[in-house]
Amino acid sequence: MAAIPHPEPSALAAARGLPDLAEVRRIAGAVCDPEIPVLSIEDLGVLRDVRYSDGHIEIVITPTYSGCPAMNMIALEIELALAKAGFDHVKVVTVLSPAWTTDWMSEEGRAKLRDYGIAPPSRAAGRRALFGRDEVACPRCGSTSTSLLAEFGSTSCKALWRCEACREPFDYFKCH
Missing domain, CATH: 3.30.300.130 (Fe-S cluster assembly (FSCA))
Structure with a gap:
């Protein structure tokens, strides 16, 4: 049948x-x-x-x-x-x-953020616990030698960071 x-x-x-x-x-x-x-x-x-x-x-x-x-x-x-x-x-x-939560963001969305010059939220929760903060990679050069400049960036969901390697400031989309 x-x-x-x-x-x-x-x-x-x-x-x-x-x-x-x-x-x-x-x-x-x-x-x-x-x-x-x-x-x-x-x-x-x-x-x-x-x-x-x-x-x-x-x-x-x-x-x-x-x-x-x-x-x-x-x-x-x-x-x-x-x-x-x-x-x-x-x-x-x-x-x-x-x-x-930032866990709801798609991988495509994370890549779009990086390409736009905003560091996407970290998925490394273990690293955050180990270092006491997110490990943030520079969206321009990829270096993780970065430092927090201000808890709030251009919007409340972002923080302002600086790359110590290329010296460029950038926004980081905060984890939560």
């Missing part, structure tokens, strides 16, 4: 008059962070969920910091991107728990 082909989830959603949530996620996820425009909210791990509930498309986002000033702009940009793509009845929901 031949297997009966099953329609793709997007085809089922369309047949039921529901939005294609994979497409919604692709569009919403492509929205850029206004403070670091080389990163999308998908790269950052800020986009947590996309669902259909009570006649609305709900986009769930979590800020990198609970007081992040970029969240209102991100929500607006999500609504605009989805409206432009023809999706109506969009609701952006901000959730604070669980708190965002």
